Amino acid sequence: MLVLHHAWRSSASRRVRLCLEEKGLAYESHVVNLEALEQHSPEYLKINPNGVIPALIHDGKPLYESGTICEYLDEVFPEPPLSPDNAYDRASMRNWVRHVDALIGNLVIFNWRHSLQKVAEKWTDEELAEHLKKIPSKERQEAWLRVARRPYTEEERAVARGKLVHLLDRMERTLNETAWLAGARYTIADIAVVPFVKRIDEEIAPEQVAAQFHPRVSKWWADIQARPAFARANIGPFLDKWGQAQT
Amino acid sequence: MLVLHHAWRSSASRRVRLCLEEKGLAYESHVVNLEALEQHSPEYLKINPNGVIPALIHDGKPLYESGTICEYLDEVFPEPPLSPDNAYDRASMRNWVRHVDALIGNLVIFNWRHSLQKVAEKWTDEELAEHLKKIPSKERQEAWLRVARRPYTEEERAVARGKLVHLLDRMERTLNETAWLAGARYTIADIAVVPFVKRIDEEIAPEQVAAQFHPRVSKWWADIQARPAFARANIGPFLDKWGQAQT
Secondary structure, three states, rough: EEEEEEOOOHHHHHHHHHHHHHHOOOOEEEEEEEOOHHHOOOOHHHOOOOOOOEEEOOOEEEEEHHHHHHHHHHOOOEEEEEEOHHHHHHHHHHHHHHHHOOHHEEEEEEHHOOOOHHHOOOOOOOHHHHHHHHOOHHHHHHHHHHHOOOOOHHHHHHHHHHHHHHHHHHHHHOOOOOOOEEEEOOOOOHHHHHHHHHHHHHHHHHHHHOOOOOOEEEEEEEHHHHHHHHOOOOOOOOOOOOOOOOO | EEEEEEEEOOOHHHHHHHHHHHHHOOEEEEEEEOOOOOOOOOOEEEEEEEEEEEEEEEEEEEEEEEHHHHHHHHHHOOOOOOOOOOHHHHHHHHHHHHHHHHHHHHHHHHHHHOOOOHHOOOOHHHHHHHHHOOOOHHHHHHHHHHHHHHHOOOHHHHHHHHHHHHHHHHHHHHHHOOOEEOOOOOOOHHHHHHHHHHHHHHHHHHHHHHEEEOOHHHHHHHHHHOOOHEEEEEEOOOOOOOEEEOO
């Protein structure tokens, strides 16, 4: 029995849905209401002390952190495999996940303005202070403070865009050498990057995903989108109402 | 053939040395001169594009990120095992590593003032700008800028200390339930935390590691220090000259 606590547009949630769909695993979906800060509620913190989505409950036991959840699923449900067969490529896979995780702040700058910013900017100073107190992570506290009071500037978005395009450069170099990011097989490394490339392609720097600038990434992205699991994971457009199915 | 690029007092390096010593693996030691910014040199960036230590070369192939290196070593050299036997505990282990990794900025606030700050504060603005350009990670750029021009304040150190003590609280809760952080076996989760507890015990909040405040952590720490691998990994006192053996 698998229960997924997630949101349709959350990048980390999209990873776990992709992983579940690649494995052909059925799950009960529980959409967390981010606007109501359900992820910081005492009930949710019992599932994930970090106060972020997604969390996966497997036979009553909670799992969190998308990279960790995907590796867990691959170990417990080994078919089809989503990790390389050899240790060196598995190390590469894990470093891709770590590298992309470290870039999430750049994606937040583009994503939250369409969603959480519209909620946070209406808070009074008291409400803001109250909400910030409940947020376990310092990075997330800062992000909430920014969207509530000092929205990210065009210049900051340009810097963030540059870092995300640099991710495409790094992917391009790797895909010049191997079919997928961590070797010959589609793995959790590819899954980790999908929500990033989706947003870059959709809004942040669409021209950079095209064959002219990153031909290998362009081909990789077409292959990813053609996978049946991609459609089933419901990684739809971002620019509609937060928390609803997007299509 | 294993070659470790590391520094004696670097937290991530200490993890990998501990892992190597627990496995009884011999390695060639190459100490990276952090004061001379060798970790940002083009040669080193070919080994680790993230420009941080440690890096491990195994049979000519480079590995980086301490958490990834430790898992790799455990897969390639399985005895004695440093991961739990079951998938759920392995997920816990990986989340401990991720959680501790996310706290490294708090340790940097205490560590760099004894070392890199003394170098960076002497740079001219031109030198500083030149150095910052070479640093791949935004967090590390910020940390260098801070020690060079706006050293962390006593108030910031107090906040960082609070977060590190909170790590001890979290450890205490876990160690109330299991012998080690990720279950019944000493694993990479314990190894990941060692460099943090060492610094908390040595300087940051020594009283908090004592039995009065965190009895389970206190016992865990005594057990860790009694392991032969701990001595062999040379995790010595911090407050001597940077980059030299510390004992």
